[in-house]
Amino acid sequence: MQALNESGSFFLELFFSGLTRGSIYALIALGYTMVYGIIGLINFAHGEIYMIGAFVGLTVAGILSILQFNLIAILVLAALFAMVYAAAYGYTIEKVAYKPLRGSTRLAPLISAIGMSMFLREYVILAQTPDFVSFPALTEGLFDLGAFSSMIQPTELVILIFSFLMMAGLFILIKKTKIGKAMRAISQDREMAMLLGVNSDRMISLTFMIGSALAAFGAILISAHVGQINYNIGFVVGIKAFTAAVLGGIGSIPGAALGGIILGLTESFATGYVSSDYEDVFAFGILVLILIFKPAGILGKSTTEKV
Amino acid sequence: MKKFLSPVIVGLALLTAVAGCDKKEEATAANSPIKIGIAGAFAGDLAPYGIPQKNTINLAVEEINAAGGVLGRQIEIYAEDDACKPETATNVASKLIGEGVVAVIGHTCSGATIAAMSVYRDADIPVISSSATSPALTLGGQNPKFFRTIPHDKAQAELQTKFIVEHLKAKRVAVVHDKGDYGKGLAVLVKEGLEQAGVEIILFEGITPGAVDYSALIRKIARAKPDVIAFGGYHPEGSKIVSQARKKGLKTPFVSGDGLKDPSFIKIAGKYAEGYYVSSPADISTIAKTKEVTAQLKERGQQPGNFGLQTHAAITALVNAIEKAGSTDSDKLAAALRSNTVATTLGDISFDERGDVIGSGFSMYIVKNGDWVTVNY
Numbered sequence: 192m193q194a195l196n197e198s199g200s201f202f203l204e205l206f207f208s209g210l211t212r213g214s215i216y217a218l219i220a221l222g223y224t225m226v227y228g229i230i231g232l233i234n235f236a237h238g239e240i241y242m243i244g245a246f247v248g249l250t251v252a253g254i255l256s257i258l259q260f261n262l263i264a265i266l267v268l269a270a271l272f273a274m275v276y277a278a279a280y281g282y283t284i285e286k287v288a289y290k291p292l293r294g295s296t297r298l299a300p301l302i303s304a305i306g307m308s309m310f311l312r313e314y315v316i317l318a319q320t321p322d323f324v325s326f327p328a329l330t331e332g333l334f335d336l337g338a339f340s341s342m343i344q345p346t347e348l349v350i351l352i353f354s355f356l357m358m359a360g361l362f363i364l365i366k367k368t369k370i371g372k373a374m375r376a377i378s379q380d381r382e383m384a385m386l387l388g389v390n391s392d393r394m395i396s397l398t399f400m401i402g403s404a405l406a407a408f409g410a411i412l413i414s415a416h417v418g419q420i421n422y423n424i425g426f427v428v429g430i431k432a433f434t435a436a437v438l439g440g441i442g443s444i445p446g447a448a449l450g451g452i453i454l455g456l457t458e459s460f461a462t463g464y465v466s467s468d469y470e471d472v473f474a475f476g477i478l479v480l481i482l483i484f485k486p487a488g489i490l491g492k493s494t495t496e497k498v
Numbered sequence: 499m500k501k502f503l504s505p506v507i508v509g510l511a512l513l514t515a516v517a518g519c520d521k522k523e524e525a526t527a528a529n530s531p532i533k534i535g536i537a538g539a540f541a542g543d544l545a546p547y548g549i550p551q552k553n554t555i556n557l558a559v560e561e562i563n564a565a566g567g568v569l570g571r572q573i574e575i576y577a578e579d580d581a582c583k584p585e586t587a588t589n590v591a592s593k594l595i596g597e598g599v600v601a602v603i604g605h606t607c608s609g610a611t612i613a614a615m616s617v618y619r620d621a622d623i624p625v626i627s628s629s630a631t632s633p634a635l636t637l638g639g640q641n642p643k644f645f646r647t648i649p650h651d652k653a654q655a656e657l658q659t660k661f662i663v664e665h666l667k668a669k670r671v672a673v674v675h676d677k678g679d680y681g682k683g684l685a686v687l688v689k690e691g692l693e694q695a696g697v698e699i700i701l702f703e704g705i706t707p708g709a710v711d712y713s714a715l716i717r718k719i720a721r722a723k724p725d726v727i728a729f730g731g732y733h734p735e736g737s738k739i740v741s742q743a744r745k746k747g748l749k750t751p752f753v754s755g756d757g758l759k760d761p762s763f764i765k766i767a768g769k770y771a772e773g774y775y776v777s778s779p780a781d782i783s784t785i786a787k788t789k790e791v792t793a794q795l796k797e798r799g800q801q802p803g804n805f806g807l808q809t810h811a812a813i814t815a816l817v818n819a820i821e822k823a824g825s826t827d828s829d830k831l832a833a834a835l836r837s838n839t840v841a842t843t844l845g846d847i848s849f850d851e852r853g854d855v856i857g858s859g860f861s862m863y864i865v866k867n868g869d870w871v872t873v874n875y
Contacts (some may be wrong), residue, residue, distance in 0.1 A: 201721050208713040215710060321545050323734050325766045331745075342744060347713070417711050418741050419766050421543055421734070427708040462714035467703045468677075470714075 200342065206456065207343040207351075211416075213455020214354035218233075218409035219432035219440070220447035221361060222376040222402030228442040229398045230293070235304040236284055237406060237430020239278050239311035244407025245326070245420045246319055248273040252327050266329040270411045274404035276294045281403025282396050290392070315422040323421045326414040346416040357408060358448050361401070365444060374398060378442070431474070438478050440491020449489060453477065527635075531574035532567075532826055534559075534816070535594035537614070538606030542581035543734060545763055548606045550795075550803025551628060552577055554810040555603060557794055558817075568817050569824065579606055584613035591617035599623065600826035603812050606805070608632035609679040615641050620829045624835065626816055629809035631756070632683050633708075636852040643832045645853040647811045647844060649860060651684045654755050654777045657860045658728065659691030661775065662753055665862075665873070668725035670698045672750075674715070674739070676731030677704040684755045685730030692728075700724055707735050716743050724750055732757040736774075737767035744770040751775060756860075760804055764868055771865045779844075780809060780861040781872055788843040811842035815849075 219241055227236045251269040260268070279319040288307045292300045336342075343351075365371035373394050376384035385391050413428075414420050431454060439450025454474055461473035481489060507770040516517050522857045536555055539548035559573050570836050573696045576597045578590040587610035594602055595617065601624045613632035618625050624643040628637070634640075662668050671692055675685035682704060689699055700722045705712060716739070719727060726858060727743070727779075729736055736758040743750070758780035764771045782788050792802050801811075819834035820826055839848040862873040 197721075201717070204717045205714055208711075208717060212710055316541070321542050322762055323543060323766050325768065341747070342512060344539070344713075346745075413710060419734070419738060423543065423708065427706070428710055431710070444863070459714040462703075463718050467674075467705050467712075467715045467718075470709075471706055 192239040203342055203465070205459045207347060209456035209459025209461045210452065211343075211347040211350050211455070212459060213435075213452035214351055214358075215409050215413050215428070216432050216435040216454050217448045217451025218354050218357060219406050219428060220436040220451045221358070221444060223407050223433050223436040224439070224441055224444060224447040225374075225398050225402045227436070228444070228468075229374060229395055230289075230381075231297070232283075232289060233304065233433070234289075234399075234402075235289070235301070235429070236307035236311060237402065238425030238432070239308050239315075240280055240284075240403045240425070241410045241424060242315065242420070242425035243280055243311065243425060243429055244273040244277040244403075244410035245414045246315060247276040247407070248411040248414065249324065249326055249420065252329060256327065262329060262332060266333075266411075266415075269329065270408055273407040273411050274475050275305070277403040277407030278400035281399035285396055285399040289396075312422050312425075319422065321422065323419045326418055326420050327357075328418060329415040330412065331415070344416075350416060353412060354409065357405060361405070362444065364401075370394070370397065424444065434478055437488055438481055440485075440488025443488070443490045443492070446488055446490035453489075514643065520543055529571055532569075532820065533570040533574050533576060533599045534813075535576045535578065535597065535599035536586070537578045537580055537590045537594060537602055537603070537604035537610075539578065539582040539610075540579040542579075544582045544607065544732065546760055547629060547804060548579075548582075550801055550806035551604075551742060551793065551809040553798070553800045554791065554802065555800070555813050556808040557791070558810055558813045561698065562817055568820050573817070578611045578753065580607075580611050580614075582607035584609045587611070587614040588617055590614065595600045595621045595623060600820075600828075601626070601816055601831060603628065603809065603816065605630060607680065608635065608683070611635060611678060615644065617680040617700065619643070623849065624816075624828055624831050626812040626835075628807040628812045632678075632679050633687070636854045639852065642853075643828065645812075645815075645849050645855075647808045647815065647842075647847065647855050647858065648779060648805070648853060649858060651680070652687055654860050655684055655691055655823055657738060657777050657862065658688050658753055658755070659695060661777070661862050661873075662688075662692060662726050663695045663697060666726050666751060666753070668697060670700050670722075670724050671726045671728055672701040672719050673699055673703075673726035673728045673730070674701075674719075674724060675704050675729070676707050676735050678707070678731065680755075680757060681729075681731035684729070684757075685728065688728050688730065693782070705731075705735065705739075707731070710741050712742055713746070715739075716748065719743070719750075720746060720748050726750065727752050729754045729758075733760045733766075735761035737763050737771065740774060741770040743769050753777075756804065759863060759870060761801075764865055764870075772867075775859050776863050776870075778804070778863055778870075780859050782844055782858075785843065785845055791843050807843040810812075811844045811847060811858075814842045815840050815847065833870030 222237045248269040251272040252265050255265045288303045289300050330346045334345040373389045377391050377394050435450035435454045436447045439446030457477050458470050458474050461470050538551050563572050580587040580590045583658045591614035603626050606629050608630045611627050619641040626645045628647045631651045633652045673685050673689045675681040707830035753775045759776045759778040820833050822838050823834040836849050839846050844858045847855050863870045864873050
């Protein structure tokens with residue numbers, strides 16, 4: 192610790208702060224990229240699922256803390272409930288807003304997605320509150336980092352560890368299991384997969400559910416770190432996560448993870464070494480640069496359109 | 499689904515059409531009601547500012563109407579929500595003008611007020627805001643019929659500067675803002691004031707409201723080791739920044755404007771809000787009329803909020819001007835607003851040539867044990 196000079200430790204602080212932010216972007220970007228990979232749709236209501244996940248987590252945590260559960264139990268149960276609830280939302284949204292439009296023009300489900308996003312936001316304003324509400328610091332006491340806490344806060348370490356675990360779990364699911372194989376088959380050629388006996392409707396629903404659960408999980412972690420939520424928290428996060436998905440190559444799962452981390456680090460270093468005024472300038476500047484040299488994103492497959 | 503919905507939609511359309519007809523049939527006779535518009539954030543995350551404004555206007559108007567109205571006519575209020583969004587504000591302004599209002603009280607936020615200004619100017623409608631504090635509104639002179647019952651940010655910035663230099667004795671200050679009309683405007687004024695007083699500005703940066711977190715910026719500030727952090731913006735970002743700074747172990751005092759002086763700031767930031775300084779309109783709770791209005795609001799289960807009393811003063815001044823002018827003519831109204839002193843919840847106030855209030859000022863507050871306390875220095 193002492194061996195590091197002052198600017199070196201500042202670099203590390205910025206690195207961890209960017210990594211934390213980036214891993215949240217990555218978690219949410221996975222939802223965008225999975226849905227795009229399987230049905231070629233950009234689910235603009237994904238940011239709102241994130242927001243609803245945070246509200247469910249807050250409600251569950253509130254009830255459990257009245258019942259005097261201990262902190263870890265509250266955290267685990269709140270996260271589980273939020274994920275299940277968000278998965279149910281993801282499932283329903285797909286059935287209500289996208290499935291009836293499957294096979295119509297490409298723009299129709301996109302408009303439907305934007306409408307869904309507005310609907311959910313207004314719904315939370317009416318059903319919950321238009322105000323900011325405070326979110327309990329569920330993850331604060333999990334680690335005692337001692338001297339290293341100046342480098343990375345305990346809540347940030349929790350975000351890092353859990354989001355990496357979640358992503359690793361997802362990679363295994365996609366690469367090693369039968370479900371993952373079916374998903375990959377549908378994303379390659381949906382009709383052929385159906386001919387070979389893959390239930391494509393069920394797999395599409397499952398994709399939505401997994402993506403939504405990941406977003407809700409990210410929402411719990413970041414809300415416990417930031418300490419406040421409102422109906423609009425999904426908006427900026429949604430846009431950034433979408434950017435991360437495009438950056439990494441939309442449709443590619445490792446790409447989404449990589450894109451999120453790159454975006455988070457870029458923002459953090461831009462703020463630290465230039466000015467937070469230019470945070471977004473650098474974030475979107477990187478996007479433009481990468482799309483100029485690799486139009487399909489860093490890990491995206493460039494497919495030539497057959498005429 | 500479609501078959502079921504269509505009769506409902508047709509029914510709804512018919513209903514609105516009928517309602518529309520009713521409104522048009524109103525006569526413009528001498529005893530018809532005087533229409534006054536109110537515009538502000540009545541929904542969305544800045545609603546805690548706008549709703550008390552609406553409530554106090556309703557209270558004042560009910561009282562005036564019960565006592566026989568003004569010039570023998572009743573007052574009718576048309577409220578429109580702009581959610582503090584500039585793009586909505588211009589629509590709201592056009593809508594109110596379309597309703598035929600003689601004057602508008604509003605808007606809540608500076609950005610929205612600035613956006614709507616030219617619409618009101620072109621329609622020649624007097625506007626009184628009770629919370630838009632951007633200096634440009636009056637000093638810029640875009641609308642000669644704009645008034646406000648709250649002093650502008652320049653007065654606020656001067657007080658903050660004085661407080662930072664004389665009370666907190668700061669030598670190095672970090673200035674952060676939210677890039678908005680109000681937040682950045684105030685931050686620029688504080689920065690200029692501090693520079694003139696010989697204080698070193700070690701950092702001047704804008705944040706993106708709604709960003710996931712501000713930890714990179716907070717680490718940068720912590721590294722620069724300022725004596726004071728001045729933040730220009732509203733309470734949602736304020737509570738986020740101060741919580742994250744305190745969690746990081748940064749003990750530097752924060753100074754902000756009245757955009758943070760809201761009960762929800764303390765509610766959300768909790769223990770991290772302790773010791774936060776803000777400048778906000780001076781304490782007026784000892785004025786008899788203020789006590790009366792606050793008590794009446796309490797009976798209805800309402801609070802004066804941060805700007806409710808300023809809004810009560812605005813409607814009082816407007817109604818007084820209508821009475822003194824003897825008409826609702828825009829020129830006569832503006833002249834009457836300038837030339838008359840009126841007893842309000844802010845004390846005796848009048849307006850200067852530019853439309854700024856005379857007789858109301860700012861003081862400094864600190865968060866102590868979960869409440870705002872006036873700082874005497």
